Amino acid sequence: MSEIATPPPIGGEQVIAVVGGLSRLSGFMGMKQKRYTLVVTDRRIVFAELTKERVRELTHHAGDDAKTAGEGLLGRVGARVRSIDGVKATYWKMSPDAALGETPGNFAIERSAIRKVKFKSATGGEGPDTDFVVIKTDSETYKLQVAGSLRQVQEKFGQAGIS
Numbered sequence: 078m079s080e081i082a083t084p085p086p087i088g089g090e091q092v093i094a095v096v097g098g099l100s101r102l103s104g105f106m107g108m109k110q111k112r113y114t115l116v117v118t119d120r121r122i123v124f125a126e127l128t129k130e131r132v133r134e135l136t137h138h139a140g141d142d143a144k145t146a147g148e149g150l151l152g153r154v155g156a157r158v159r160s161i162d163g164v165k166a167t168y169w170k171m172s173p174d175a176a177l178g179e180t181p182g183n184f185a186i187e188r189s190a191i192r193k194v195k196f197k198s199a200t201g202g203e204g205p206d207t208d209f210v211v212i213k214t215d216s217e218t219y220k221l222q223v224a225g226s227l228r229q230v231q232e233k234f235g236q237a238g239i240s
Contacts, residue, residue, distance in 0.1 A: 089172075090118045090119060090120050090121075090172075090173050090174075091118060091119045092116055092117070092118050092168070092169060092173060093117050093118060093119060093236065093237040093238075094115075094117040094233040094234070094236055094237040095114060095115070095116055095117070095165045095168045095169055095233075096114065096115040096117065096165075096230055096233045096234070097114040097115075097165045097225075098114075098223065098224035098225040099112070099113050099114070099115060099210065099221040099222065099223060099224070099230075100112050100113070100221065100222045100224065101113055101124070101219060101220065101221055102220050102221070102222055110222070111126055111182065112126065112127040113125060113126055113127065113221070114127060114165060114168060116168045116171075116173055116176045117233070117234070117237040117239070118173050118188075119188075120173075120187065120188060121173070121185045121186060121187050121188055122185060122186050122188065122191075122212070123173050123176050123177050123183065123184075123185045124183060124184050124185065124186075124219075125168060125176045125177075125179060125180075125183050126180050126182035126183055128180055128182065140153045140154075143155075173185075186212070186214055186219075188239070190214040190215060190216075191212060191213070191214055191239065192213050192214060192215060193211075193212075193213040194210065194211070194212050194213070194234060194239055194240065195209075195210070195211040195213075196208070196209070196210055196211075196227055196230065196231050196234075197209050197211070198227060207222060208222070208223040208227035208230075209221060209222055209223060210223060210227075210230055210234075
C-alpha cells in the first residue's frame with residue numbers, strides 16, 4: 078500500500094516515504110538496539126527514534142480511545158498492540174524538522190552523503206532469517222534490522238529514489 082504525502086509549500090522539503098519497524102544495532106555484537114522510523118525526504122533521511130516513553134504514550138492513548146469507544150478488554154488490548162502502527166502516519170503529517178526535533182535521539186543524514194545502500198538477509202542456521210538495511214556514508218555505516226518485510230522496505234527506498 079502506497080502512502081502519498083501532501084506537497085509542501087514551494088521551496089519546502091517533501092516527505093517521500095516513511096519506513097517503520099527498523100532497529101539500529103550498535104555496541105558489542107549488536108547488543109544495543111534503538112528502534113527508528115525513517116522519514117525519507119527529497120533532501121535527507123530523518124531517523125526518528127521510537128522511545129519507551131513514546132511507546133507508552135501511544136499504547137495508553139489507544140487503550141483509552143478503545144475504552145471510550147465501548148470496546149471490551151480484548152478490544153482495548155488489540156488497540157494497544159496496533160498502536161505502534163500509527164507512528165508512521167504521524168510522520169506523514171509532521172514536517173521533517175519537527176520529526177527531527179521530536180526527541181534528543183533523532184538525527185538526520187543528507188541523501189547526498191549516502192554512498193551505498195544494501196538490503197540483505199542473514200540466515201540464522203535453524204532460526205528465522207534476519208533482514209537488514211545497511212546505509213553507508215563517507216563517515217559512518219548505519220546497520221538497521223528490519224522487523225517487517227524487507228521487500229516492502231526495498232520498495233519504499235526505491236520509491237524515494239534510493240537503491
